[in-house]
Amino acid sequence: MRWLCNMRFLISGLTVALFVALLGGPALAAGATPSPNMPAVAALALARQVIASADHGGLPFAVVDKKAAVIAVFLGNGQLVGSTPVLLGADYGDRAVPGVGARTQSGQLRKGDRVTTAGRFVSQPGRNIGGESVVWIDYDSALAIHRLRPGPSQQHRATRLASADPQARRVSAGCVVVPVAFYEAVVSPVLGRSRAVVYVMPEAGGAADKLLAPSNA
Secondary structure, three states: OHHHHHHOOOOOHHHHHHHHHHHOOOOOOOOOOOOOOOOOHHHHHHHHHHHHHOOOOOOOEEEEEOOOOEEEEEOOOOOEEEEEEOEEEOEOOOOOOOOHHHHHHHOOOOOOOOEOOOEEEEEEEEEOOOOOEEEEEEHHHOEEEEEOOOOOOHHHHHHHHOOOOHHHHEEEOOOEEEOHHHHHHHHHHHHOOOOEEEEEOOOOOOOHHHHOOOOOO
């Protein structure tokens, strides 16, 4: 099964060339292993604006397309490193509910708490209360990028993660959940070593370019 997982992150040179042409940026970084599940047009447009405006300040960055339930990760120079489907919050909306961070840590989530908050975030690598390495998108609201975790729900979530339907991938408590192989090959080396910028695109209306800093929009 491991080879099937790894196959999800291979991409043909033709697809790479097409992505680079659409993005208007440089070629893929050497040794990168992105997925064939390329970001939607809206995410590509936002990534292009980020690179053109240097809104990321030269830091590595990621774009989370909530409507497509996909993440794309880039180096600071704009090179695409990888893209994969993700699990996102089961509840729809773009704003964190007050107090959700504490309720997430205590396991006492309420209806409406499981939202993947939209916005522009400066992320930090760290660990959760279980000691697992994660990338904190917003520590105060317990919003992070992390691996698909082992446990009773793993098979159910793995099946959802493999679904071609973005709606089927709305099952997390709010975090951006990625395949284990993708976390280890892409997230950890690019976003998990220092600060980065994570753009989480809104799903309830609003222009994605509003995520850029005002001087760069």
